[in-house]
Amino acid sequence: MKKSLLVSSLFALFSLPLWGAEQTVTLDVPGMTCAACPITVMTALKRVDGVRQVDVSFEQREARVTFEDTQTSVTELTEATANAGYPSTLKQSSADQK
Template sequence: MKKLVALAMLAASASPLWATTQSVTLSVPDMNCATCPITVKKALTKVSGVSKIDVNLDRREAKVTFDDTKANVEVLTRATRNAGYPATVLGDAK
């Protein structure tokens, strides 16, 4: 019985076994030329856990899908900011 309780406590404190995929749309207002989306996408591609990126220059947005055990919105916006394109979240992460 003690082993079962110890195992349950260990399981409760361990990191999740399954990642949850999150999607977020970032507003990137400083994109203003054809090379800007390429730079933003390249910066986001370097973030561990990012699986899909769709950057739209006309809307000045980047839709990003990522593994929430490896990345989060703060890391994503830091990546775009470090590339010279500060971003904010449009709506909530899903």
């Protein structure tokens, strides 16, 4: 009985990250000034744990990022772009679009 309770507890503990939600946000990245800048921004964002997809638009100076909210946050995403030399701010999230 104790063994099955322990196994159930461990399973529940390690399954918690699976209960998170996928979010999509749009970051305003005004510092992109050349066609090569989006590559740097995309690389920085893809290195953040939990990021699933990144689409960067040079023309609109923005990055659309899909991520697991249990693994990262908007703050970590904006820190990643800032550390790469491209400060960003939250422009829009998937919750705003509904």
